[in-house]
């Protein structure tokens with residue numbers, strides 16, 4: 001079958017193996033972010049619509065699952081534009097969850113969370129990953145270039161309201177751009193807004209892939225470290241990529257054997273466990289938290305695990 005709405009699964013350091021579902025036509029969005037890797041928005045709209053027949057998308061999903069095309073850890077709804085513009089996203093999420101026992105994530109710019117109906121539709125998802133890059137109307141227009149009907153205040157208030165009631169996890173994303181939002185004053189203003197949102201994690205993204213506007217540049221490393229300190233988030237792009245490996249069969253013992261020589265942060269442990277197809281990552285983290293041999297230290301907003309010096 002030639003899939004039009006499913007892609008992957010792609011390996012993700014955040015989600016493991018992620019099966020993508022796209023219910024939105026290419027570059028149909030209510031933002032036209034200067035850093036967008038898909039280029040400038042072609043269809044600028046804030047009107048929600050069933051762009052593709054829900055049954056067609058579910059039909060592809062049905063085929064994928066019944067034929068066991070490939071194994072995956074997460075289903076991620078991510079448009080080639082803004083997925084909350086899909087008017088049947090609530091039904092899409094419910095149908096996927098009724099079908100398979102896998103978590104469903106939604107990657108969104110978050111602008112439509114200002115609508116109560118949209119917040120309700122997302123309530124069945126397990127993880128929502130919204131973006132917040134700006135700290136006022138001026139920087140919002142400069143960075144995200146939103147549809148004219150979207151104000152910065154309604155956008156931020158929507159994120160705050162959603163975060164107060166949502167039962168799943170929220171992982172915020174912040175795209176950091178040289179000269180636009182990477183100075184200390186901007187970062188402190190953005191931190192003030194993040195403080196009002198109840199989120200579980202914050203990722204600092206960098207425009208590492210070709211952006212819509214060629215003047216968009218990656219901030220210097222020292223600025224990224226400053227952002228990690230101020231925001232308490234983590235930049236995956238600047239993390240050293242380590243391919244940890246252990247021949248020890250037991251996942252917990254394998255981690256102990258590595259951190260004996262090389263401390264690992266939470267993301268490195270997660271990706272190591274994902275590689276090993278570990279199904280009880282939470283249990284491993286709990287064991288690490290309780291084990292007296294293991295020390296958890298904070299470094300640039302990261303939890304780093306190492307063996308305590310007395311036992312080395």
Ligand code: SF4
Nearest residue numbers: 029031032033036109
């Ligand atoms: S919200 Fe996402 S898809 Fe839309 S312009 Fe921004 S980066 Fe591109």
